[in-house]
Amino acid sequence: MSISNQLFTKLSDTSKRQDLTSLGATEYLEIDNRRLESFEVTERKVNETKELGGAKIYTISGINKETKISKTITITAYTLHPDLLTTQVTYINLSDRDIAIKAWINQAYTISSQREETPFWAFQGSSSSERADWIKPVTPGYYQKNYMGMNNSDYGGGIPLTDIWNPEIGITIGHAELNPKLISLPTEMKKYDNEVSVSIRQDFSYPQYLAAGDTLKTLETFVSIHSGDYYNGLTKYSKLMQAKGIQMPEPEPFAFEPIWCAWGYERNFTADEVVGTLPKVKELGIKWAVLDDGFQLAEGDWHVNQDKFSKGDSQMRELVDEIHAQGLKAKLWWAPLAADPGSDLLKENPDMRLYLSDWAPQYITWWDAYYLSPSHPQTIQHTQEIVNLFLNQWDFDGLKMDGQHMNAIAPDYNPKAGLEYPEQGSEKLPAFFKLIYEQAHTIKPHAVIENCPCGTCMSYFNMPYMNQSVSSDPTSSWQIRLKGKTYKALIPNTAYYGDHVELSDNGDDFASSFGVGAVLGTKFTWPKDNPDASGSYLLTKEKEVKWKKWFSLYDQKMLSREIYRGDLYDIAYDRPETHLIQKGDTLHYAFYSDSWDGKVELRGLSKGQYIVRDYVNHREIAEISDQTNKLNIQFKDFILLEVYPK
The missing domain is CATH 3.20.20.70 (Aldolase class I)
Incomplete structure (x- = not known):
């Protein structure tokens, strides 16, 4: 990443000596009816930390002379998490006037493609009643807001990142906080363009004022680059989050x-x-x-x-x-957190339910039930x-x-939930x-x-x-x-x-x-x-x-x-669709297509000679080596192959 004297940034893949985005304002504020993008750099610093295995911390400050808002961007590059940068931005109102703030935006990038057919695919981490595919082709006319709060009465939350990729480039953005946050990750490709725009934004109830002398700090967000499909972007994200303290469960044999x-x-x-x-x-x-x-x-x-x-x-x-x-x-x-309106539980404990801002209940549509407030002491006792x-x-x-x-849950206004602010209810879920x-x-x-x-x-x-x-x-x-x-x-x-x-x-x-x-x-x-x-x-x-x-x-x-081995095949661009599981020295390939008659490539082989076997139908297909790892096959719907040393 390079940063200009206006605090504009640009992503580059140094290994390929290739610019991935053009220079632009990737972190900015929306105030009134305009973007506050340009800040004249006043200071640059570099420090080091031993946290998470060591990192360099780049701190760049600047000021917008018109509004007298200062901006400090802190970028952290972790040694153990290459090709990934975290970013946090601090804005201070140094003027003598309150300034109306609509939103802050981080990691706003526009990525171009030379591909005419399916320029990009995207992983979209939000949830709604549409129950849509989590990965989708991105073509002209595409837009998805990707709000991480409630998108329908009982649908919301998700994985707080967006991954955009094609065979030439992969970029992931998201937030790196340790609990859910009510942000959006809009993804758009305009109808007559061949470039996709992504960003992370937090919108405020308007008008919300940044008072004179006050500070606004964004969430910690990140951007990473990768090769291959979204699997590699999600892997980088989860490794970072686990290093920061998210502990995934140990596998249970049962x-x-x-x-x-x-x-x-x-x-x-x-x-x-x-x-x-x-x-x-x-x-x-x-x-x-x-x-x-x-x-x-x-x-x-x-x-x-x-x-x-x-x-x-x-x-x-x-x-x-x-x-x-x-x-x-x-x-x-x-169905934890669900209680029917006529249940004995709510008749005896009506204040256990989640309250919206107008004190109405939050509905769970499938069971015609109400949400319980997950932070309410009686909900906790009942659950136990x-x-x-x-x-x-x-x-x-x-x-x-x-x-x-x-x-996910909506902001919880139940006064007995013990929350400091309603949105804390979703953060504590x-x-x-x-x-x-x-x-x-x-x-x-x-x-x-x-x-x-x-x-x-x-x-x-x-x-x-x-x-x-x-x-x-x-x-x-x-x-x-x-x-x-x-x-x-x-x-x-x-x-x-x-x-x-x-x-x-x-x-x-x-x-x-x-x-x-x-x-x-x-x-x-x-x-x-x-x-x-x-x-x-x-x-x-x-x-x-x-x-x-x-x-x-x-x-x-x-x-x-x-x-x-999700890193070896691109689920969107490799054909036929391929998945690979490694068990000792045997590789298990799964190929999927309505109909296929042609070559497939067996990636991931170590040096040597191998037997290829259709293990569902108990038939040997071929002998190959790591040097001749392509073979012609025919199938409808699927074929499952095991490849083991000769």
């Missing part, structure tokens, strides 16, 4: 075991249906049985519904005992009691925490999930805690408090694969669950989970469907042959526990 979920029977399931399916679950080699939504009195009232469990809570314990008697582990569905009920009294071995509402995670492991040290935020781009700050990530209601096999690549960039050793195979293309695409190293799962019904279910997930004889094949293969390979 979390890699395959899963059957009773959701195929849906809310009107019966206990007899669940128990009757367990022998078939065991026969297929599946290790987990999950009881889903429908056991409870109401959201918030988590004891059993006696219309379904006539003997009350003791019957739930009997069900768990039966699951254990089959040699299976038991996981229970739960429920975790004890589920894992101690009922003896479940894990929790499937479910709902898009878990990803990860502490709520930390509470659950720690209590669960106090009761059961090997508890599997799944966070399933229903189609959202999961909040990075909730990730430390789960030990099983999930594709979370994917709308396609493509989403299963791209979400797997995303989680494995951020949490390399995570147990990533591909969700029910019935949610994949054609309802039977095990290969998409298998090829990205995902845990296999299913929600089949057997020997018949629940008559009130919305669809059929019956395990027919034909399906059973396929299900047995894939679950047996999963047990043999256990690729979900191995090293995912």
Whole structure:
């Protein structure tokens, strides 16, 4: 990065001796109806620190003579995090007048492309009810705001960065704070342009004044450059955040075991249906049985519904005992922070709910429920009691925490929440999930805690408090694969669950989970469907042959526990789409395309000769070497290959 005497900056790739952006104002204020961009440099300093393995700190100050606002930009270059710079900007109003501030903007870059078709792809880390793909092609006319707060009543939060890439360039920007912040990361390519603009901005309620003599400090933000696709940008970000104090969970062996979920029977399931399916679950080699939504009195009232469990809570314990008697582990569905308006919980404790600025409730649409205030002492006590009920009294071995509402909350105006300011409620939300995670492991040290935020781009700050990530209601096999690549960039050793195979293309695409190293799962019904279910997930004889094949293969390979090499293939530009998992000296390649007839390149080979084998269909394909690592193949939909030394 180079900085001019007006505090304009430019990104360059020194290894390629190439400018990546043009010189411009990348950190500035919006005041009144204009940008405050130009500041005449008055001082430059360089210091060093031993923090995070050592860094150089560049401090450059300047002043805008017209407004008498000073600007100091602090840029930190960490030795252990090459090609990444963090930035924090301080503005001081040195005039004798208050100045209206609309927003601050950091890391504002415009990147050009010479590519006519699909100039860029982008990772977009925000969440909304659209449940859109997390990575998208960026073509003329593209715009996404990427607000990290609530974008719909119960959708918000995410991963606070944007990554823009093509085969020539990759740039990542985001904030580097240790908790969620209400910023936006707008991404735009105008209709008749071939350049994309990105930035980080925090907007203020207007008018907000920077008083004479007062200081405005931005969040700590970052920019990094990389080769390859967004996986490499996300990896750099997560390594920095973990160095700063974010502690990702250690892998839990039980979390890699395959899963059957009773959701195929849906809310009107019966206990007899669940128990009757367990022998078939065991026969297929599946290790987990999950009881889903429908056991409870109401959201918030988590004891059993006696219309379904006539003997009350003791019957739930009997069900768990039966699951254990089959040699299976038991996981229970739960929607923490949700409470129905008519629940006993809210009748007895109406002030537990989250309050908006007008004292209205915040709605959770799927369950017609209200948000509870996660910082409220009664919410915390209630949550602790429920975790004890589920894992101690009922003896479940894990929790499937479910709902898009878990990803973020609106600013919380509940006066009993003990917050210094309403936005602190969203910043402290990860502490709520930390509470659950720690209590669960106090009761059961090997508890599997799944966070399933229903189609959202999961909040990075909730990730430390789960030990099983999930594709979370994917709308396609493509989403299963791209979400797997995303989680494995951020949490390399995570147990990533591909969700029910019935949610994949054609309802039977095990290969998409298998090829990205995902845990296999299913929600089949057997020997018949629940008559009130919305669809059929019956395990027919034909399906059973396929299900047995894939679950047996999963047990043999256990690729979900191995090293995912997401750095070697570009998910957007390499064709066919390719994923690679390394298990010892054997490389497992997964290729995906509607139809393919041509060459593929087997990257990542060490020196030597190799055998290429289609391990799904048990056939040897070719012999290759690291010097001749391309071969012609034909397939439809997918082919999974293992390549091992001769």
